[in-house]
Amino acid sequence: MKTWEYIVRRLLLLIPVLIGVTIITFVISHVIPADPAIAFAGGPKAQPETIERIREELHLNEPLLVQYFYYLNDLLHLNFGKSYLESRPVLESITQYFPATFELTIFAMLISVPLGILGGIISAIRRNKLSDHITRIIAILGYSMPIFWLALMLQYLLAYQFPILPLEGRLSIGLIAPQSITGLYVIDSILTGNINTLSASLYHLILPSFTLGFATMALLLRMTRSSMLEVMGMDYVRTARAKGLSERVVIMKHALRNALIPTITVSGLQFGALLGGAVLTESIFNWPGMGRFAANAVMGLDFNSVMGFTIIVAIIYVIANLIVDLLYAVIDPRVKLGGE
Amino acid sequence: MLHLFRRSLLSMIGLILILFIIFIAIFAPYLAIQHPTYVEVSTEQGTRRIEERWDINFQDKFIPPNSEHYFGTDDFGRDIYSMVIYGTQISLKICLMVVFSATIIGIILGGIAGYFGGKIDEILMRVTDVFLSIPYLILAIAVAAALGRSIENIMMALVLVWWPQYARLLRGQVLSIRENQYVEAARSIGANNWRILFRHVIPNSFAPLLVQITLDLGAVLLVAAGLSFIGLGAPPGTAEWGLMISSGRMHMFHSWWYATFPGLAIVITVLGFNLLGDGIRDITDPKLRR
Numbered sequence: 001m002k003t004w005e006y007i008v009r010r011l012l013l014l015i016p017v018l019i020g021v022t023i024i025t026f027v028i029s030h031v032i033p034a035d036p037a038i039a040f041a042g043g044p045k046a047q048p049e050t051i052e053r054i055r056e057e058l059h060l061n062e063p064l065l066v067q068y069f070y071y072l073n074d075l076l077h078l079n080f081g082k083s084y085l086e087s088r089p090v091l092e093s094i095t096q097y098f099p100a101t102f103e104l105t106i107f108a109m110l111i112s113v114p115l116g117i118l119g120g121i122i123s124a125i126r127r128n129k130l131s132d133h134i135t136r137i138i139a140i141l142g143y144s145m146p147i148f149w150l151a152l153m154l155q156y157l158l159a160y161q162f163p164i165l166p167l168e169g170r171l172s173i174g175l176i177a178p179q180s181i182t183g184l185y186v187i188d189s190i191l192t193g194n195i196n197t198l199s200a201s202l203y204h205l206i207l208p209s210f211t212l213g214f215a216t217m218a219l220l221l222r223m224t225r226s227s228m229l230e231v232m233g234m235d236y237v238r239t240a241r242a243k244g245l246s247e248r249v250v251i252m253k254h255a256l257r258n259a260l261i262p263t264i265t266v267s268g269l270q271f272g273a274l275l276g277g278a279v280l281t282e283s284i285f286n287w288p289g290m291g292r293f294a295a296n297a298v299m300g301l302d303f304n305s306v307m308g309f310t311i312i313v314a315i316i317y318v319i320a321n322l323i324v325d326l327l328y329a330v331i332d333p334r335v336k337l338g339g340e
Numbered sequence: 341m342l343h344l345f346r347r348s349l350l351s352m353i354g355l356i357l358i359l360f361i362i363f364i365a366i367f368a369p370y371l372a373i374q375h376p377t378y379v380e381v382s383t384e385q386g387t388r389r390i391e392e393r394w395d396i397n398f399q400d401k402f403i404p405p406n407s408e409h410y411f412g413t414d415d416f417g418r419d420i421y422s423m424v425i426y427g428t429q430i431s432l433k434i435c436l437m438v439v440f441s442a443t444i445i446g447i448i449l450g451g452i453a454g455y456f457g458g459k460i461d462e463i464l465m466r467v468t469d470v471f472l473s474i475p476y477l478i479l480a481i482a483v484a485a486a487l488g489r490s491i492e493n494i495m496m497a498l499v500l501v502w503w504p505q506y507a508r509l510l511r512g513q514v515l516s517i518r519e520n521q522y523v524e525a526a527r528s529i530g531a532n533n534w535r536i537l538f539r540h541v542i543p544n545s546f547a548p549l550l551v552q553i554t555l556d557l558g559a560v561l562l563v564a565a566g567l568s569f570i571g572l573g574a575p576p577g578t579a580e581w582g583l584m585i586s587s588g589r590m591h592m593f594h595s596w597w598y599a600t601f602p603g604l605a606i607v608i609t610v611l612g613f614n615l616l617g618d619g620i621r622d623i624t625d626p627k628l629r630r
Binding site: 016017020021023024025028029032033034039140141143144145146147148149152153155156160272273275276277279280283284294295298299303306307309310313314317318321 | 467470471473479486566572585596606610615
C-alpha cells in the first residue's frame with residue numbers, strides 16, 4: 001500500500017469514530033441527566049423560566065433521534081452553546097484558553113519524554129544496580145501519586161516554604177503578556193524579542209509542566225526499561241557484541257533504536273492523558289488554560305461548558321492520535337504494510 | 341507461586357501495604373479517635389448524638405499534628421487522622437466495586453465478541469474504539485457531571501469509562517486461546533460454545549486479567565480522587581481522601597497537614613496495588629522472569 005492510500009484510508013476511518021464520539025457525548029448530555037434541561041440550566045436552583053427556555057432551545061421535548069440531529073447540526077456549525085459562567089459561547093472561551101494548555105502540555109512532553117527515555121536506558125543498562133532501583137522507585141511513585149496532590153506539595157515546598165519558583169499563573173504580576181501571535185507566551189516572546197516575558201514565562205512553566213509530565217515520565221521510563229531489556233536479549237544484539245563492537249555502539253545503535261519504537265508510540269498517546277491531567281494541574285497552578293476552565297465549569301455547574309470541553313478535547317485527541325499514527329507509518333514502513 | 345512472590349521484595353511490600361489498608365478499613369471504628377460525621381456530646385440532659393460533626397467544634401480548628409490529633413485537625417475542628425482512617429473504607433469500596441463491575445461487563449462482552457467473532461465482534465470493537473478515543477479522565481468528568489454529585493455516581497461514571505479495556509483484553513485472550521488444541525479437543529467431545537467459553541477460555545485468561553485488575557484498582561482510586569477533588573463525587577463533609585485534599589488546598593499555606601495526610605494515604609494505597617500488580621505480572625509472565 002502506498003503512503004497516500006494509507007493516509008486516505010485513515011482519514012476515512014476518522015468519520016465513524018467522530019460520529020461515535022458525538023453519540024457518546026449526546027448520550028451523556030441528553031440521556032444520562034435526570035432532566036437535561038435542569039442540568040443545562042445550571043442545576044435544580046435554576047429559574048423555572050430558564051429551564052423552560054432551555055427545553056425549547058435544545059428541542060428536549062422532541063424524540064431522542066430528532067434531538068440528536070439537532071445536536072449534530074449544532075456541532076457541525078461549531079455551535080457548542082453558551083458558557084453560563086463566562087456568558088459567551090463555549091467555543092470562544094476554549095479558543096482563548098487553548099494556547100495556554102497547549103504550551104503547558106508541550107513543555108510537559110519536552111520534560112517527560114527525554115527524562116523518561118534516559119532514565120529507562122540507565123535503568124536497563126545498570127540492571128539490578130543501585131541506580132536501577134532508584135529510578136524504578138521514582139517511576140513507580142510517579143504513577144502512584146495523585147497529580148493534584150503532587151502539584152500542591154511541590155507548590156507548597158518550592159513556591160512557599162523555599163520560594164525559588166513562582167506560585168501560579170503564566171507570568172509575573174505586573175508583566176504584560178507578549179503580543180499574541182501564536183498564543184504561546186514562550187514563542188511569542190521569542191518572536192517579539194521580549195527577553196523579560198520569555199524568562200518569566202519559562203520560569204512559570206517549570207513547576208506546572210514538571211507536575212503534569214511526571215506520570216508520563218514514569219510510564220515512559222518503565223516502558224523504555226522493559227523494551228531495552230527485551231531487545232538486549234535478542235540475537236542481533238548478541239551478534240553485534242560478537243562482532244566486537246563497543247558496548248556503546250551496541251546500546252546506542254542496535255538496541256536503543258529498536259527499543260524506542262514502542263516508547264515513541266506511547267508518548268504520542270500520552271497527549272490525551274496530559275489533557276486530562278491538565279484539568280487538575282491547571283486549577284492548582286491557576287494556569288489560564290482550558291483545563292482550569294473545565295474545572296471551574298464543573299464546580300460552577302456550567303454543564304454546557306463541561307460538555308463543550310469534552311467534545312472539543314475528544315476531537316483534538318482523535319486528530320492528534322491520527323497524526324501520531326501517520327508520522328509513525330512514515331517512520332516505520334512495517335506499520336502500513338503488515339499492520340492491517 | 342508463593343516462593344516466587346517471596347523472591348520479589350517489591351511485590352511483597354505491595355502485598356503488605358494492601359493487607360495493611362484492608363486491615364485499617366475493617367477496624368476503622370476501633371482505630372479512629374472520633375467518628376468523622378457525628379459526635380456524641382454529653383450535656384446535663386444526657387448524652388446525645390449530633391449528626392454532621394463537621395459544623396461544630398470551631399475552637400479546635402487547624403490544630404497542628406500533636407499527640408492527641410496525630411494528623412492535626414481541619415477547618416471544622418475534625419480529627420484528620422480519624423477521617424483518613426474512615427476514608428480507607430470509601431476508597432476501597434469505590435475501587436473494588438468499579439473494577440469488579442467493569443471486569444464482569446468486559447468478560448461478558450469481550451468473551452462473546454472474541455468467541456463468536458463476525459458482526460458482533462466488529463460492532464463491539466468499534467464501540468470500544470470510540471470509548472477509548474476520549475481521554476478517560478475527561479470522559480469520567482463529563483459522565484459524573486451529568487449524573488450529579490455523589491459517590492455512587494462517580495462509581496457509575498468510572499465503570500462506564502473502564503469496561504472497554506477489559507472487553508478488549510478478554511477478546512484478545514479469547515482469540516489466542518480458542519486456537520489451542522485443548523479447545524478443539526473439548527469441542528470434538530461435544531462441549532458447547534458456552535461451556536468452552538466459561539470452562540476453558542476464561543480460566544486461561546485469568547493471569548493477565550488479574551494483573552490488569554490489580555493495577556486498575558490503583559488507577560481507579562487516582563481518578564476517583566481526582567473527580568472528588570474538582571467537586572464531583574463525595575458530597576462536602578465526607579471523609580473521602582480526594583475531597584479532603586480539595587478542602588485542604590485552600591488552607592495549604594497555614595495548615596499543610598490538612599491536604600498532606602489524605603494524599604499520603606492515596607499514595608500508599610495506589611503504590612500497594614501497583615507493586616502487587618507488577619509482582620503478579622512478573623510471576624505469571626515467564627518471559628519476564630529472567
